[in-house]
Amino acid sequence: MATTRRPAAPLNAYVLHRYDWSESSLILDLFSREQGRLAVAAKGVKRPYSQLRSVLLPFQRIHVNVGRPPKSDEAGESTSEVQTLRGAEWAGGGAMLTGAALFSGFYMNELLMKLLARHDPHPALFDAYAQTLPLLPQGDDAVQTALRAFEITLLHEVGVLPDLSLVTNTLEAVEEDRSYALLPEAGVAAARSTDTAIAGEALIHLQAALVHGSIAALQAVCAQWLPALKPISRGLLHYHLGSPVLRTRQVMLDVQSLDP
Structure with missing residues (x-):
C-alpha cells in the first residue's frame, strides 16, 4: 500500500537579498531558522498579479515552502544550490525599516551573506x-x-x-x-x-x-x-x-x- 508523503513544514525565514533572474522571476537569498541560508528561485513573482510581491520583502518574517534540498554528487558536493519557492506567507513583524535603521538592517544582512555558508543552520x-x-x-x-x-x-x-x-x-x-x-x-x-x-x-x-x-x-x-x-x-x-x-x-x- 502506497504511503502519502506529508508536505514539509514551512520554514521560518527572512529575505536577505533579491536578484533579478528574468523579466518575471527573482532569485532570493533567504536566511531560515531550520536550514540556514538558502538560494531560492521565486518564479513569476515580479508579475503584477503575483500575491507574493508584497510578502517577499526584507526584514519581514515569513513562512516559506521550498522544493527539495539540492542533490549531492558522489563526493557529497551539492550539484545545485538553487531551490524552488513553493509558497510564502507573512509571519508577522514590525513596520518596514527606514532611514538609518534601514542601513543597519542591510548591514546585518550583508554580514550574514558573507560569513554564513549555505545550508548551515544557526537557530x-x-x-x-x-x-x-x-x-x-x-x-x-x-x-x-x-x-x-x-x-x-x-x-x-x-x-x-x-x-x-x-x-x-x-x-x-x-x-x-x-x-x-x-x-x-x-x-x-x-x-x-x-x-x-x-x-x-x-x-x-x-x-x-x-x-x-x-x-x-x-x-x-x-x-x-x-x-x-x-x-x-x-x-x-x-x-x-x-x-x-x-x-x-x-x-x-x-x-x-x-x-x-
Whole structure:
C-alpha cells in the first residue's frame, strides 16, 4: 500500500537579498531558522498579479515552502544550490525599516551573506537577528548596543570567536581586574599599549551571556562596555571578511558626507 508523503513544514525565514533572474522571476537569498541560508528561485513573482510581491520583502518574517534540498554528487558536493519557492506567507513583524535603521538592517544582512555558508543552520543566530531588528529604529546608543551584540553572536556562531573567559595561548582564566585585547590572530591576550583594551570583567560577562544563549543579557553587557567593543568587533569582522569596508557601511558613510 502506497504511503502519502506529508508536505514539509514551512520554514521560518527572512529575505536577505533579491536578484533579478528574468523579466518575471527573482532569485532570493533567504536566511531560515531550520536550514540556514538558502538560494531560492521565486518564479513569476515580479508579475503584477503575483500575491507574493508584497510578502517577499526584507526584514519581514515569513513562512516559506521550498522544493527539495539540492542533490549531492558522489563526493557529497551539492550539484545545485538553487531551490524552488513553493509558497510564502507573512509571519508577522514590525513596520518596514527606514532611514538609518534601514542601513543597519542591510548591514546585518550583508554580514550574514558573507560569513554564513549555505545550508548551515544557526537557530540561535536566527533568533538574535529577529530580536535585533525591532531595536534598529531606536536611539543611537541602543542601536549600537544591539549591533555589537549581533556581531558577537555571529562571530561566536560561525566559530571564529575564542572562549572569552580564557587567555587563548595559555588557557589561563581571564582576571576581572586586568586589561586584555581581543586580537583576530591571537584571540584573548594581555593588552599592549597599541591595543584597544577591554576589562577582563567585560570578557567574562560576555562569555557567560553567550553560553547562556540570551541576546538580552549580551546586549546588557555590550551597553556597559560599548566604547571598547565597537573597535574590537569591527577589527574582528574586517579580519574574517577579508575586506576593510562593507558595501552598506560605505554607502552610509557616503550619505552622511552629503548631509550638511
